[in-house]
Amino acid sequence: MDHPRRNFLQKLVASAAVVPLLSPYRALAQADRASTGSHQGKTLRVALMGLGSYAARVAEAMQSCKRAKVAGLISGTPSKLQEWGTKFGVPEKNRYDYENFDRIKNDPDIDAVYIITPNALHRDQAIRVAKAGKHVICEKPMAVNAKEGQDMVDACADAGVKLLVGYRMHFEPKTLEVIRMRKAGDFGSISFFQGLCGFRIGDPDQWRLNKALAGGGSLMDIGIYAINGARYMVGEDPVWVTAQQTKTDPVKFKEGVDETIQFQLGFPSGAVASCLSTYQMNHLDRFFMTGEQGFAELQPATGYGPIEGRTHKGELTQPHAMHQTIQMDEMAGILLDGNTPVVPVDGEEGLKDLKIIDAIYAACGTGRKQELRLG
Incomplete structure (x- = not known):
């Protein structure tokens, strides 16, 4: 450097x-x-x-x-x-x-x-x-x-x-229980996912509001939770995305630093997702998914915990532990023993989210649906 x-x-x-x-x-x-x-x-x-x-x-x-x-x-x-x-x-x-x-x-x-x-x-x-x-x-x-x-x-x-x-959410117990239930067919065919992620950001001089360091705005920080969450909750990779950007404070959120983005994802099965990423609204940390036979809701869904959730079968009761403790122990198993996690955490997984982020920004800029090829 x-x-x-x-x-x-x-x-x-x-x-x-x-x-x-x-x-x-x-x-x-x-x-x-x-x-x-x-x-x-x-x-x-x-x-x-x-x-x-x-x-x-x-x-x-x-x-x-x-x-x-x-x-x-x-x-x-x-x-x-x-x-x-x-x-x-x-x-x-x-x-x-x-x-x-x-x-x-x-x-x-x-x-x-x-x-x-x-x-x-x-x-x-x-x-x-x-x-x-x-x-x-x-x-x-x-x-x-x-x-x-x-x-x-x-x-x-x-x-x-x-x-x-x-x-870290790939190892969180209540999240993994929803994934287990989805794989077991408890929700039936998945039709819809909603991911709401946001908060009012403070210090206007912090690096997260500097495009040269952050690469963008809310989407790069909090919105990625909805992108990644849509994928592991639905259990598929999306094939298209549309998106719209809203900016109410162009002084705080300068050119290239997004304040609020709504985006929609389409999946091969026909399931769709509607998501919100923002640095201008509080009380937004909720995942909701519904299928033909049931539903799952996590709220808060991605905060440091405890995560809270319920499904059509009742409350999720898995015990809370510090997310980063579980994450690092599980990553030790991956790196030292070759363990395979339930949800991938490798570079290819990270690359898929970056491809979606690129497409969301392109959709905001062009107003057109972007096809995704994540394989």
């Missing part, structure tokens, strides 16, 4: 509010750890890249993991490397900055790097991690467009490492 971008990122990351590390998450983590007991098998040793608020949540959650641990840190802020290294027991030799992290190639204490930086940085950082011979875990969206996503998939394949995407 060149100096200007490194310095810019340092300022961005330094300005991000870090989740207090002596928080309820720590208490939950300790309770979870006490209840889960010991584990068998190798532990996945993960370096966290980008020490902002979400990385803090991941780091806290990993304290109760049975098969994954924080083993390295990568940041452009020396004070954070010191603070986090002390709190999470990461020795100084396993702390890196954005210029020297290629040296992880010779670090036997790190198996994988979890990239939790602004979207536009994912591609280059993932390629560097892959060239260093480490597995890549990347926050969603995997990149800012499908072309960059394909570059990441190719780089990891060329390096012989795996690429996973931080789809």
Whole structure:
């Protein structure tokens, strides 16, 4: 990374509010750890890249993991490397900055790097991690467009490492129960899905409202949950999309940064989806799906939890656990044991969502239906 971008990122990351590390998450983590007991098998040793608020949540959650641990840190802020290294027991030799992290190639204490930086940085950082011979875990969206996503998939394949995407909902118990019921035929033929995802975003100067770093606006941050959720709830990949964009505040949401997008998806079976992505409305976190024999509703559907839901058979009662704890333990099984998750979390899965995002933006720009070929 060149100096200007490194310095810019340092300022961005330094300005991000870090989740207090002596928080309820720590208490939950300790309770979870006490209840889960010991584990068998190798532990996945993960370096966290980008020490902002979400990385803090991941780091806290990993304290109760049975098969994954924080083993390295990568940041452009020396004070954070010191603070986090002390709190999470990461020795100084396993702390890196954005210029020297290629040296992880010779670090036997790190198996994988979890990239939790602004979207536009994912591609280059993932390629560097892959060239260093480490597995890549990347926050969603995997990149800012499908072309960059394909570059990441190719780089990891060329390096012989795996690429996973931080789809925490793919491991969430109530979500998996709805998927199990759908596969079992409990809902009959699926006809309709609705995904509502949004909130009123705050600080107008944050990187999520900077197209150069975010790649867009609400769709790249919160709308991807509806895109991905439509796919795993319906159980198919869409074949077309239409979309409409609304912008009420062009000062806050500048050119290329979407405020509100409505989009519709069509599936091979004939099922359809109607979704909303917004940075201008609160109380939007709901999935609803109906079929010829029943329905499922999750509300909240994608928040940090607990997820709540019901179907035509009654309330969903699966216990809540920290999503990132489950995610990282399951990803350890994928990377170390070759396990296959119920819903994929690999680079190809991330690439499909990027192709849909590209098509949604194209539909907003042209007003025309976009055909999708995700296979």
